Amino acid sequence: MAVAITTAPCLRAVFEFADLTLDTRQHALFREGLRIPLPKLTYELLLALVDTAPRLLSHDELSDRVWHGRLVSPETLSQRILLLRRALGDEVREPRYLRVIRGQGFQLIPAVRVQSDPEPQRPMPSPVRVEQAENFTDIPGDIDLSLPAQPSIVILPFDSDDDGDHRTFARGLTHDIMTRVARTRSFFVIARGTAFKYLPGAHDVRGVSRQLGVRYVVQGNIQFGGSQVRINAALADGIEGREIWAENFNRKLEYVYDAQEEISDLIVGAISAEVDVAERQRALLESPANLDAWSAYHRGCWHMYRFTPEDYEHAQRFFELSIALDPNSSRTFAGLSFVHWQRAFLEISTDRAGETRQALELAQHSVSLNSRDPLGHWALGRAHLLHGDISESLTELTLSTELNPSFAVGQYTLGFALMQTGDTVQGTERADKARRLSPYDPMSFAMIGVRGFSLALTGQYDEAARLMALSVQQPNAHYHMVAMAVVCDVLAGNDKAAKSGRRRLLTARPGYGAVEFLRAFQFQQPDHRKLISEAFRRLARLR
Numbered sequence: 001m002a003v004a005i006t007t008a009p010c011l012r013a014v015f016e017f018a019d020l021t022l023d024t025r026q027h028a029l030f031r032e033g034l035r036i037p038l039p040k041l042t043y044e045l046l047l048a049l050v051d052t053a054p055r056l057l058s059h060d061e062l063s064d065r066v067w068h069g070r071l072v073s074p075e076t077l078s079q080r081i082l083l084l085r086r087a088l089g090d091e092v093r094e095p096r097y098l099r100v101i102r103g104q105g106f107q108l109i110p111a112v113r114v115q116s117d118p119e120p121q122r123p124m125p126s127p128v129r130v131e132q133a134e135n136f137t138d139i140p141g142d143i144d145l146s147l148p149a150q151p152s153i154v155i156l157p158f159d160s161d162d163d164g165d166h167r168t169f170a171r172g173l174t175h176d177i178m179t180r181v182a183r184t185r186s187f188f189v190i191a192r193g194t195a196f197k198y199l200p201g202a203h204d205v206r207g208v209s210r211q212l213g214v215r216y217v218v219q220g221n222i223q224f225g226g227s228q229v230r231i232n233a234a235l236a237d238g239i240e241g242r243e244i245w246a247e248n249f250n251r252k253l254e255y256v257y258d259a260q261e262e263i264s265d266l267i268v269g270a271i272s273a274e275v276d277v278a279e280r281q282r283a284l285l286e287s288p289a290n291l292d293a294w295s296a297y298h299r300g301c302w303h304m305y306r307f308t309p310e311d312y313e314h315a316q317r318f319f320e321l322s323i324a325l326d327p328n329s330s331r332t333f334a335g336l337s338f339v340h341w342q343r344a345f346l347e348i349s350t351d352r353a354g355e356t357r358q359a360l361e362l363a364q365h366s367v368s369l370n371s372r373d374p375l376g377h378w379a380l381g382r383a384h385l386l387h388g389d390i391s392e393s394l395t396e397l398t399l400s401t402e403l404n405p406s407f408a409v410g411q412y413t414l415g416f417a418l419m420q421t422g423d424t425v426q427g428t429e430r431a432d433k434a435r436r437l438s439p440y441d442p443m444s445f446a447m448i449g450v451r452g453f454s455l456a457l458t459g460q461y462d463e464a465a466r467l468m469a470l471s472v473q474q475p476n477a478h479y480h481m482v483a484m485a486v487v488c489d490v491l492a493g494n495d496k497a498a499k500s501g502r503r504r505l506l507t508a509r510p511g512y513g514a515v516e517f518l519r520a521f522q523f524q525q526p527d528h529r530k531l532i533s534e535a536f537r538r539l540a541r542l543r
Contacts, residue, residue: 015050018097018110020088029087037213040111041066042084049098053108062106079325081106082292087146087394131497150392151275151296152214154190157231159200159221169260170200171519173231176264177218178396184272185373190214191368209238220267227253229286233267233273238424242325268271268406269437276301280524293326300335307317307476309348309467312339330370337362341382341536345520346478354358359383385417388522393417403428409419412447422525424454445481453484461492469497479508480520487517490535490542499542 015022021030027043027378029036047541050064051059057065059077066080081100084090090097099107156179156365160170175192190212198208205217220233234246247270251259279294302458304313304385319336322329329469337359342348344355366376381396397414400409415430431450434441441447452467468485482505489498505512514536523529 004100014115016113016115017050017053017108020097022046031344031350032420035086035210038087039146041080042087044235045080045084048196049106049108050112056105056107064398074156076155079292084318092508105112121150135350141432146213147215148188150188151186151216152188152190153216153218153271153275154195154208154212154214155194155218156198156208156220157200158219158231159202161224163224165472166224167200168180171375173222174220174263175261175265176260180264180404180406181266181271182267184406185227185277185370185375186272187216188214201411205236205238205243215239216271218267224253229265230301233270235271235276244278245505265406266437269408273404273408273438273441293322293329293332295525296322297329297332297335298469302331304335304339304342305476307342307346312348313341313345316536320526330366332374333362333369334373334375337366337379337383341379341386344386346480356383356386360387368486374410376412377403378407382413382416385420385522388415390421390522390524394421406433408441409443411437412441412443412450413426415450418445419454419457420451420522420524421527422457422523424457428454442476445471445477448474449481452488455530456491462487464488465492465494465497472501479505480517483512483517484507486539487532487535488537491531495542498539502539502542515535 009330013024015024019031020036022028023030024047024337029043029046045062048062052061062077081098085098088097095109099109101107123384134144148496155174158170158174160166174195178189178192178195181187194212200221202219203217205219208217209215215238217236217238218233219236220231223230223232229251231249231251232246233248234243236243247267249263249266251263259526274345276298279298296318300315300322303315303318310395316336316339319332319339322332323336326332340355340359340362344352344359346464349355353505360380363379363383364371364378367380377396377400381393381400384390384393384396394417395415397410397417400410401414404410404476411430412434415434417429418424418430419427421427428451431447431454435447437446438444448467448471452464452471454464455461455467456464465485465488468481468488472485486498486501487506489495514533517532517536518529523532
């Protein structure tokens, strides 16, 4: 039988409904003994609904109970209801726990049973070793361990043997990875003071996830043997209890300290790329009506990296939804800038100048919201490049990679810009670093393309043609990359491949020639522009 309580909540009660238990002594929600993390406001919202069940609560009544009379917009309340639904695993179309009656109010669906002053439930313990006597399962009631909106992660201390120098190296590598992950500005990172409470070694990722309120757990170990060192690292989804990435890095012992920075960058680059993919895939499973700002952003990214006009429309819609939910998200403005950049670069829009201007303005706004976010400076560097401001572009792209050396697409874009200035050596180095940081990146076609076309600009035509052929075989390769491959085939004397590439190019973009190519790529060296123009003239003579 449902119990309606119209006075103040019973603060030493346990409410049971459906398969859930709300323990007010711990300010916690449980399902089958497992704690379900809830932010403070979401907990208060659920408590108000449970405490008054089965009565329907109006918008004003919920505002009074949860926000204590502060002005709350319907959008804010709807977003909080959405967060509660997600935590409970409730479906909008077939709700099990929450009923929303448009224009009237909100109601808890299951019947509620009340126990007064019972013995509190405790979260299930997990086999995690710690250095000190702290019990991570006894979470103080005033700490909110719900998952943050952005990806949350802990870097656990890397393990090694008992040699003092080896343990020092392992600890230093862990510190470096923590610092670089934090510099990405993409993660909620558990501080080292807590992370180092865990002893080096293998831990149950589900237990760590529950104890720290994080989704992603990074663990690793270092094996010293003879003149070699092997560093193993793995990334797991602690909520789902599955490993999503693992890699090992082998180095000579005498150079291992010199390689520490490089290895840290590679590990962080891989972590960032894999988490981005995981977040995009998770966002795809959400109904658009259920998306929060972070999920809408990643849904936009998923469409953005499909590189089609239709997907750019979808990406713009999801980015705009994300901005409506969180107007201060610098990375979402950077993403929207990229959409307009691509429309201008690929000349999808008839208003190329307008798209270029919007790309620049949105990137500038992104940087104004957060000058430390590498994504904003990356978007601004790209916009300047499209606008023909090569010096400004290099400044912004360099800053982007300095803010986050593990930002693979930032490294590639800087290489792309350097290639166009004529600095093919540094351009190639940056593109190669980007590929190493993110071997399966959606932009792999372009990373390979920078190396390939740089070789063509230095006269290495055969190798350039080989690499460009590999580039255009990659997913997402667009017609400008096909044009690059055609130019390299002409320069290498591969007439058959050049004619085949020309057919593919003109099918995708009728009338394409040197003018369109040099409008897209801002090559600064006169001899490079001359080489490209001559290649297009020779292409036109092929029969």
